[in-house]
Amino acid sequence: MRKTLLSIFVVFLIGLSGCASKQASTVESSKKVVVWHWLTDRQDTFLELAKMYKEKTGVDVVFELYAPSDIYSQKVRAAAQTDTLPDIYGILAEKKDFSSFIKAGHVANLTSYMEQNNNEWKDAFFIKALEVNIFESGNEFGVTPGIYGAPLDVMNIQMLYNKSLFKKAGLDPENPPATWEEFLEAGNKLKAAGIRGMVSGWGEIWLIGCFAYDYAFNIMGEDKVIATLRGDVPYTDPDWVTVFRLFEDMRDNNLLASGIVTMVNKVAEQAFANERAAFGFNGSWGVNVYYGMNPNLDYGVMLPPAYSSKYPMRVLGGPGGSFMVNNKSSNREKAIEFLRWFTSKNQQAYLAKETRNLPANKESLSVIPPILSHFADDMDGTYHWNNLPVVEKPQVTEMFSKGIQAIIIGEKTPEEVASEVQALKERL
């Protein structure tokens, strides 16, 4: 009995100490730059880049992956409260929460580093990517003005079209529809060839709202959109009714795949990747998704075909993830140097090539895969709801998108939806 107990105890001790790691623990080591992140699909590439940096500078960088993003966020919050944040990390939160990290002294102000050598570091980024990390003077959060993070990537949402299916339907794969009329005509040709039209995650209401806003910008311009959000222009305005009517047009011209109003984006991505639809409406992240599902997929990227020539067609876009430097870290300067190197042209191009995401560094566009380049071409003209001076109330946004779903399934007319959305806005 005693021998058995002793053996169990020995096994227990071996287990406790087993697999002693050569990898230094994270926060306590001052010789290494420790990075916490949540980007599972980029871990291997991050490790490669860390290896390159070690060869170049002799500095060890340890990337520690904590996913999914919600548990990552909890870990970062817990570490902030106990002053155990790593040297570099990302904050996945609204600007208000981000500001509380800054005010607690957890985020280094990178402005002086960004502006060195005539804004060399700052100007390398798409301004849209940097915007989210900038606090202007007089900001509502009371944060000292400055740049508090370096963006890793950007994204925008555009239309995709399958070149093989275009050929089958007698459409020109090198000249996708550029106007609304051409788009509707393409829908009928696809129908005649027995090919499904467009798939998108319009069951997730934000994507359907995004498509509608793209056209709102095209039909009435940014000022009128903002005026609507402010309440100065009603949703019953003829321009908004026109926006709603576009969905009726698409439905009547066979452009929408059946079930699109309940489709989640993962299903839409599968359908497009497996050539079961000619058009997709998806973000630049889809490039990597499609590659994973069907590496031979022959497709192109296009802006949603313009309805009006009065205003430019704009698409939703903005920053992806960003990294911040821990202001209290004893490795602060080393961390900033690494982040500068990490976000420079060659490293961003490498990251884009390996992970097929749109880089935040615009200088790297010349060396990234062509399909990503197409997405990047329209980055400067993007808009983002969070960067508009006024934000619509969530209840109105929800009714707006659900109203469009109702139009697509023929439950309501564009006029009815416009009136209902306006009535709700006035009530709130």
Added chain:
Amino acid sequence: MENPIYYRVKKIFSSMFLQMFLVGVAATCIFPLLWMFGSSLKTQSTVFSDMSLFPKNPHWENYYIAWTKGEFGVYFFNSVFYTAVTVVCIVIFTSMAAYGISRLRMPGKNIIFYAFLAAMMIPIPGAFVALYAILINLGFINPGTGVDLLDNVIKRLGYILPQINQGLSLGIFMLKTFFDKIPKDLEDSARIDGCGKFGVYWHIALPLAKPAIAVIVIINVLYVWNEYLLAMLILTDKSLMPLQRGLMVFQGAHMTQYPLLMSGITITVIPIILVYLFMQRQIITGITAGMAKG
């Protein structure tokens, strides 16, 4: 009075209906496992286009890739270790505590019992930040002793202790109800035979509570084996992570490698199925006994 043939036919039909219903329920339970296994043998492109349950060209190499890419070797050992230690500790501590609360005379024992019951209402994820702060202050997250071996021991304990704590409440609750039902005469006769308090617990109470212990074991094995969030919060060293960390490698924010993920899940599910198969008799007895008492 009705014809006996009527009763026989009725019995046959009702039994047939019941059997069909049970076969249907069993099929709904087994189908996801079969689908998971079938998907684990497909490729990333065929997983969405090949709708067969078992592919014509199975890719068995997915298991090798999942095992190596997910670094399952280290994680598997860790999970087995964490599960074994946590469950053994839970069984020992809960049985002792439940026996003490049920059979021993001590002031305030009901308050202690209700305090444990109240603790059942607090899920670990709800206390993450507080738990992290406590473990940091106790030196379980960054021990910094300078000795790797000792650091690892402390970090592993930092992961095991909260899980033992999590399992105590339910275990004590279940075992106390079992110990309450043990006739006092049994204890008295054990005492006459020379057993002390610990002897009665060890030789009489514990063997009688086997069905309840089996239920506690399976519940906690499932919980600890599938635990992931606490590991992500507490552990920083990859080599100390449990098996679920390996699965995460195959899931990106936008992209999931389904065949590899399914291979990984199949690997992680096998030990759980084995535990259930070995203990199913006790588990069923424990659950039905608990229901009868409840």
